[in-house]
Amino acid sequence: RRYRVAVIPGDGIGREVVPEGLRCLRAAADLHGFELETAEFGFASAEYWVRHGEMLPPDWRDVLGGFDAIFFGAVGWPEVVPDHVSLWGSLLRFRRGFDQYVNLRPVRLLRGVRSPLRDREPGDIDFLVVRENTEGEYSSVGGRIFDGTDRETVLQETVMTRTGVDRVLRYAFELAAARPRRHLTWATKSNGISISMPYWDERAEAMARQYPQVAADKDHIDILTAKFVLRPDSYDVVVASNLFGDILSDLGPACAGTIGIAPSANINPDRTWPSLFEPVHGSAPDIAGRGIANPVGQIWSGAMMLEHLGETTAAAGIVAAIESVLDEQPGVLTPDLGGAGTTEGLGKAIATAIGAA
Amino acid sequence: RRYRVAVIPGDGIGREVVPEGLRCLRAAADLHGFELETAEFGFASAEYWVRHGEMLPPDWRDVLGGFDAIFFGAVGWPEVVPDHVSLWGSLLRFRRGFDQYVNLRPVRLLRGVRSPLRDREPGDIDFLVVRENTEGEYSSVGGRIFDGTDRETVLQETVMTRTGVDRVLRYAFELAAARPRRHLTWATKSNGISISMPYWDERAEAMARQYPQVAADKDHIDILTAKFVLRPDSYDVVVASNLFGDILSDLGPACAGTIGIAPSANINPDRTWPSLFEPVHGSAPDIAGRGIANPVGQIWSGAMMLEHLGETTAAAGIVAAIESVLDEQPGVLTPDLGGAGTTEGLGKAIATAIGAA
Ligand SMILES: CC(C)[C@H](C(=O)O)[C@@H](O)C(=O)O
Ligand SMILES: CC(C)[C@H](C(=O)O)[C@@H](O)C(=O)O
Numbered sequence: 001r002r003y004r005v006a007v008i009p010g011d012g013i014g015r016e017v018v019p020e021g022l023r024c025l026r027a028a029a030d031l032h033g034f035e036l037e038t039a040e041f042g043f044a045s046a047e048y049w050v051r052h053g054e055m056l057p058p059d060w061r062d063v064l065g066g067f068d069a070i071f072f073g074a075v076g077w078p079e080v081v082p083d084h085v086s087l088w089g090s091l092l093r094f095r096r097g098f099d100q101y102v103n104l105r106p107v108r109l110l111r112g113v114r115s116p117l118r119d120r121e122p123g124d125i126d127f128l129v130v131r132e133n134t135e136g137e138y139s140s141v142g143g144r145i146f147d148g149t150d151r152e153t154v155l156q157e158t159v160m161t162r163t164g165v166d167r168v169l170r171y172a173f174e175l176a177a178a179r180p181r182r183h184l185t186w187a188t189k190s191n192g193i194s195i196s197m198p199y200w201d202e203r204a205e206a207m208a209r210q211y212p213q214v215a216a217d218k219d220h221i222d223i224l225t226a227k228f229v230l231r232p233d234s235y236d237v238v239v240a241s242n243l244f245g246d247i248l249s250d251l252g253p254a255c256a257g258t259i260g261i262a263p264s265a266n267i268n269p270d271r272t273w274p275s276l277f278e279p280v281h282g283s284a285p286d287i288a289g290r291g292i293a294n295p296v297g298q299i300w301s302g303a304m305m306l307e308h309l310g311e312t313t314a315a316a317g318i319v320a321a322i323e324s325v326l327d328e329q330p331g332v333l334t335p336d337l338g339g340a341g342t343t344e345g346l347g348k349a350i351a352t353a354i355g356a357a
Numbered sequence: 358r359r360y361r362v363a364v365i366p367g368d369g370i371g372r373e374v375v376p377e378g379l380r381c382l383r384a385a386a387d388l389h390g391f392e393l394e395t396a397e398f399g400f401a402s403a404e405y406w407v408r409h410g411e412m413l414p415p416d417w418r419d420v421l422g423g424f425d426a427i428f429f430g431a432v433g434w435p436e437v438v439p440d441h442v443s444l445w446g447s448l449l450r451f452r453r454g455f456d457q458y459v460n461l462r463p464v465r466l467l468r469g470v471r472s473p474l475r476d477r478e479p480g481d482i483d484f485l486v487v488r489e490n491t492e493g494e495y496s497s498v499g500g501r502i503f504d505g506t507d508r509e510t511v512l513q514e515t516v517m518t519r520t521g522v523d524r525v526l527r528y529a530f531e532l533a534a535a536r537p538r539r540h541l542t543w544a545t546k547s548n549g550i551s552i553s554m555p556y557w558d559e560r561a562e563a564m565a566r567q568y569p570q571v572a573a574d575k576d577h578i579d580i581l582t583a584k585f586v587l588r589p590d591s592y593d594v595v596v597a598s599n600l601f602g603d604i605l606s607d608l609g610p611a612c613a614g615t616i617g618i619a620p621s622a623n624i625n626p627d628r629t630w631p632s633l634f635e636p637v638h639g640s641a642p643d644i645a646g647r648g649i650a651n652p653v654g655q656i657w658s659g660a661m662m663l664e665h666l667g668e669t670t671a672a673a674g675i676v677a678a679i680e681s682v683l684d685e686q687p688g689v690l691t692p693d694l695g696g697a698g699t700t701e702g703l704g705k706a707i708a709t710a711i712g713a714a
């Protein structure tokens with residue numbers, strides 16, 4: 001077994017955590033007898049933008065389209081290029097251009113990690129956020145009129161399609177049906193956002209009728225964020241629009257201790273194009289260059305990549321190694337986990353634990 | 358001093374907590390020597406909708422427009438009328454029709470209340486959410502095309518105007534400038550939502566230049582929700598669009614213990630129309646009719662109403678009474694606060710404490 005992986009470190013701490021992710025992937029490959037052929041790309045970074053005035057080369061789809069997967073760090077360096085330019089010019093283009101319509105983000109309180117929530121122990125927080133990843137609130141349709149006057153008005157279109165909504169709902173219901181609790185919550189705001197969100201509800205209700213074995217209900221996004229804090233144990237699979245999924249997949253990991261550990265998979269379930277694996281955290285300019293970024297989100301994203309490639313045992317081995325290091329080696333934890341360790345130190349400890357399994 | 362107040366209990370627990378709010382307002386009026394003339398209205402309820410097929414009488418603006426303030430419970434009874442119908446037919450019409458463009462929602466961890474966050478004590482969480490309350494994501498513009506086919510597409514417009522954005526930002530900056538910490542955070546998502554949110558940032562940056570004495574910065578909504586959990590002490594004034602403010606003002610109170618205590622003021626700062634005061638919580642059909650709803654959000658909203666009417670001392674007295682009862686009379690706490698008390702019991706205890714001050 002041999003997999004071709006495109007590696008894109010991006011900006012900021014992306015460049016610091018990606019090497020640790022690769023270190024752990026290699027340890028898993030050695031142990032489980034598969035090969036990873038990696039090719040590293042410097043685009044999707046502020047540095048590339050400064051040189052080329054673009055975030056990606058014009059032929060990026062050809063360059064990346066043949067890989068089995070993309071292992072991505074983080075992009076964004078607002079001092080040099082505004083975030084909406086860098087993100088729309090790279091990450092959001094990948095998600096759309098490769099039709100990675102599911103953004104899957106596990107939220108789990110791991111052993112060895114302290115939740116900021118009182119009385120929550122490993123096992124209490126363990127759910128999946130399934131985020132629509134190509135349409136919805138993240139649209140580039142709209143504009144401005146009466147510029148510079150008191151009548152200045154800005155319109156921004158949310159776009160939902162039946163195809164787009166149904167396919168992510170179906171994915172989420174399938175996931176829920178295969179889990180022991182068989183429970184699904186869809187995020188909505190149909191009481192306030194009066195056209196798109198009632199539509200989202202309507203499609204979710206229709207899908208729910210096709211999955212009688214799944215207990216499905218909805219929560220409005222406002223109360224849902226509150227319940228993540230008050231009753232995180234009540235969730236199993238949470239499916240949400242692009243924006244709501246974005247919010248829930250930062251808030252969830254915060255409740256589970258730190259955003260530094262949260263992984264994500266931008267999945268094209270039809271496998272017509274490569275899927276992309278990246279931590280939930282961003283490029284974190286405030287701590288970049290100091291060697292203290294938490295590499296666990298990146299490493300865990302690597303595990304999700306292996307899972308997607310069919311290397312299920314290796315994937316599980318990485319997650320187990322992460323959990324054992326976090327639980328048993330407090331000396332290597334990074335500052336966001338309450339320790340004084342380094343990115344490299346934590347990455348090496350996990351790689352060693354993978355090999356030792 | 359005599360104030361004319363329109364009272365609208367609405368649905369569900371709204372009808373249970375409003376009487377307790379009035380009880381406390383009367384106690385404050387007696388003590389401080391002003392008069393409250395109240396008129397109760399049954400519209401803005403599912404019951405009214407069943408009888409009239411509308412949520413409000415056609416002349417609602419005339420009926421309510423002359424009052425000094427509106428004291429509102431909660432509306433929504435989805436078994437009878439879909440939420441988007443009941444809300445758009447009442448509460449959201451008040452907010453817009455009376456140009457209550459600021460929704461002010463204090464988030465404070467009170468003595469006697471246990472935060473679900475570890476190690477957070479009263480004093481650690483004390484900030485204001487200033488929510489834009491008339492435009493933005495809550496728009497009724499948009500529609501559906503290709504109904505019932507695979508091409509079905511739904512559009513929903515977010516509308517931001519310079520007038521709408523600037524006036525709420527100005528209100529928030531003025532508030533921040535008058536507080537000891539002089540710190541303001543604006544919520545955004547300009548890295549993902551590429552037209553409206555960069556505009557919001559642009560106006561916030563322009564406003565910040567007019568308030569050099571205020572330390573202003575932005576947080577993207579995803580990380581902002583995470584930071585409410587991880588570092589709630591880092592906020593002072595948080596200003597947000599309609600949707601983001603809605604989310605933050607449920608999440609914030611959850612971090613401060615319970616949504617049952619959170620108050621809100623829908624303010625028309627120009628005083629061209631009455632302002633409306635209501636708890637953050639909704640009508641809670643799941644616990645309605647059981648007499649166990651927490652009345653503190655309603656009572657505290659009454660205090661905000663008195664503040665708005667100029668009865669500052671009476672307002673402060675109500676808040677002090679709430680805090681002393683929560684701290685010193687655990688026997689009267691409602692279930693959401695960990696007690697076994699009733700709506701009426703807690704309301705009476707607070708009214709007594711107000712009178713005893
Ligand atoms: C009920 C709903 C329409 C309302 C809103 O979203 O504004 C409520 O959540 C609130 O916060 O006042
Ligand atoms: C950086 C930003 C555009 C991105 C998003 O909002 O999708 C990020 O927050 C994420 O969650 O992957």
